Amino acid sequence: MLEPCVSNAQVATGLAPGTYSVLVSSTTCGQASANLSVGVSPPFFLAQNKPFCGNATSIPLPGGNNYSWYHNNVLVPAPIGINDTLYITSAVAGDIYTAVYNNAQGCRDSIAYTLNLVAGGSSYFSNTTNVCPNDSNGTTVLNLSTPFSAPYSYLVTGPTAANTITNTTTSSATSLSLTALAPGTYTAVISDGLCIYNNTVTVGVIPTNFTITPTSTVTCFPEAVTFNFDFWDTAPASCGLSSSGSCAMPNSIQIGTGTLVNSSTTYPAVYGNFYRNTRHQILYRASELLAAGVQAGKISSISFNVATINGTTSYPDFTIKMKCTNDVALTSTTFDNTGLVQVYYAPTANITTGWNTYNFANAYEWDGVSNILIDVCNSITNPSWTNNSSSPYTVTSLIQ
Numbered sequence: 001m002l003e004p005c006v007s008n009a010q011v012a013t014g015l016a017p018g019t020y021s022v023l024v025s026s027t028t029c030g031q032a033s034a035n036l037s038v039g040v041s042p043p044f045f046l047a048q049n050k051p052f053c054g055n056a057t058s059i060p061l062p063g064g065n066n067y068s069w070y071h072n073n074v075l076v077p078a079p080i081g082i083n084d085t086l087y088i089t090s091a092v093a094g095d096i097y098t099a100v101y102n103n104a105q106g107c108r109d110s111i112a113y114t115l116n117l118v119a120g121g122s123s124y125f126s127n128t129t130n131v132c133p134n135d136s137n138g139t140t141v142l143n144l145s146t147p148f149s150a151p152y153s154y155l156v157t158g159p160t161a162a163n164t165i166t167n168t169t170t171s172s173a174t175s176l177s178l179t180a181l182a183p184g185t186y187t188a189v190i191s192d193g194l195c196i197y198n199n200t201v202t203v204g205v206i207p208t209n210f211t212i213t214p215t216s217t218v219t220c221f222p223e224a225v226t227f228n229f230d231f232w233d234t235a236p237a238s239c240g241l242s243s244s245g246s247c248a249m250p251n252s253i254q255i256g257t258g259t260l261v262n263s264s265t266t267y268p269a270v271y272g273n274f275y276r277n278t279r280h281q282i283l284y285r286a287s288e289l290l291a292a293g294v295q296a297g298k299i300s301s302i303s304f305n306v307a308t309i310n311g312t313t314s315y316p317d318f319t320i321k322m323k324c325t326n327d328v329a330l331t332s333t334t335f336d337n338t339g340l341v342q343v344y345y346a347p348t349a350n351i352t353t354g355w356n357t358y359n360f361a362n363a364y365e366w367d368g369v370s371n372i373l374i375d376v377c378n379s380i381t382n383p384s385w386t387n388n389s390s391s392p393y394t395v396t397s398l399i400q
Contacts, residue, residue, distance in 0.1 A: 050113040052091050053120030053195040053316070053347045059113055060085040064101040072096055093117035117381075119314035120348035121146030123190050124359035125201035130244065131183055138181035138203035143359075144174045146192040147350075153191045159184025195347050199361040204244030235296030236365040239324035241341060247300040247363055253293050255284060258392025264310035269388035270376050271304070271351055273311040276385045279377035283330050286371050296368025302344075303357040304376075304391060311386030317379035318349030320358055324370035340375050349378070351389065 012020075015038050025031045050059055061067070062084050069081040072095060080087065086097060095115050103109040121144065128140040144152060150172035156165040165178055165186065178186070181203045190197040213228045262269045272278030302320060321340040343360040366372060 045110050045112070047112045047114070049116045050097070051116045051118045051194060052088075053118055056087075056089050057091045057115070058085055058087045059097060059099070061099050061101065061111065064103050064109070067099060067101040070098040070100070073098075088115075091115055091117075117316065118194070118348075119147060119350055120195035120346070121148070121192065121197070122346035122349065122358075123188070123197035123199050125188070125199055125361060126359055128201055128203060128247075130204040130206045131181075132206050133208060136180055136182040138183065139177070139179050140181065140186070140201050140203065142176040142178065142188050142190070142199070144190055144192065144197070146174070146195065148192045148194055152193070155189045156186055158186030197347070202243060202362060204242070235368040237367065238365075239367050239370055240365060241343075242298050242363040242365045247298050250298075250300045251293075252303070255288060255292050255294075256392075256394040258305065259394050261307050261390045261392050262388060263390065264387035266388070268391075268393055270391055271306060271315065271389040273315075273381055273386045274388045276380045277315075277378050278388075279335065279375070281330065281335055282374040282376070283325075283327065284372045284374070285328060286369055289366075289372070290368070294366075296366055298363035298365055299360070300363045301357055301359045302374065303355045305355050306351055306353050306389050306391055308390040309351065309353060310389050312381055313351050314381070315349045315351070315378040316347065316381060317377075318344075318346045318358075319375075319377050320344040320360075321375040322364055323373050324367065325373050327371060327373070335375070336373060340373075 017038050019035060019037050021033060021035055023031060023033045050057065064084065067082050067084055069076040069086045075081060076086070076097075084101075086099070088097070093115050096112055097115070098110055098112040100108070100110045123142065123144045126141050126143055129138055131138045142154065142156065146152070151170040152172070152174070154166055154168045154171060154176050156167075156176075156178060157163060158165060159182065165181075166176065168176070183203050183205050185200055185202045188197075188199045188201075190199075217225050265274045267278070268280055268282075269278060270280055272280075299322075319342060321342045323339045323341055325336075325339075327336075341364065343362070343364050344358045346358075349356075349358075
């Protein structure tokens with residue numbers, strides 16, 4: 001069967017995919033023949049979603065060369081924008097990142113990625129036990145709450161970076177018990193395949209010094225004498241993150257009576273989503289805390305109650321900070337940003353009705369005298385706002 005001639009010129013154009021025979025004739029050298037194939041290149045343009053959680057992500061695209069990355073049609077400058085993996089430190093849902101590159105077949109190709117925010121989870125340490133001097137029998141539990149399926153990876157190091165406690169890359173467990181821990185600070189990095197969670201915990205040393213009063217006494221039989229043993233279980237001298245571990249057996253104490261409940265469009269609303277996002281500052285006087293039964297010492301978690309969910313259940317970049325203050329009322333129209341210490345962060349906080357508890361990676365020590373300011377905020381939700389979820393609250397005289 002004779003195939004039709006597609007070209008008799010030195011340069012052949014417009015060739016369809018397939019196999020071709022080439023015959024070259026010369027008056028002096030005769031004829032020569034060869035076969036060549038024209039393949040099908042990948043699509044020049046491909047669009048797809050890139051899920052992410054929190055405020056950072058990366059887009060890997062290995063196997064090519066000569067990369068140029070664009071953010072919403074604006075060229076990303078070198079060196080970030082010329083690698084096969086683009087690292088995005090301020091990810092915003094709906095933004096488009098396009099890679100233009102030479103693929104493995106040598107063709108110029110491009111892929112447009114649209115960022116899609118998904119609800120992540122959270123991680124925290126719990127049930128941390130301190131150790132006696134010179135012992136290495138501390139324990140803690142690393143917990144992961146995520147909507148994504150296994151496998152998960154856990155990397156725990158400490159008290160020095162060279163001291164790897166565990167490096168599990170294909171685990172199906174959502175909790176990890178760590179034992180035989182020496183005193184010091186431990187760092188955990190967890191990946192659920194999409195989100196990365198970072199936590200720290202400190203295993204402290206249990207004080208064993210004590211004093212006896214009176215140191216000596218003389219009594220006459222059958223009189224009795226009373227000795228007082230003081231194990232230095234005293235209030236912290238100042239406020240701040242604890243350097244001696246978390247609470248082994250914390251007590252939960254409710255502050256306030258919650259006589260009112262906010263509506264879907266009114267405030268205060270810790271879980272506010274009426275027009276995107278919220279930030280709240282809550283002042284607790286020392287007198288209120290002491291009256292409720294809170295003692296000077298370590299605060300290892302905080303909980304907020306939800307009566308009704310009226311809008312979104314996912315709050316990105318959910319952050320809790322706190323500090324001690326001498327202020328007795330919130331009098332300013334601006335937020336107090338001085339001296340706040342972050343005690344909790346989650347790329348996404350998912351709420352339910354009832355109490356939503358946030359365990360601090362490191363306990364916060366309260367001196368029992370200062371008032372406490374709690375700062376709660378989250379980032380803008382996309383693609384749109386919904387309504388505020390309703391939570392009980394009590395009107396006080398602390399806002400003036």
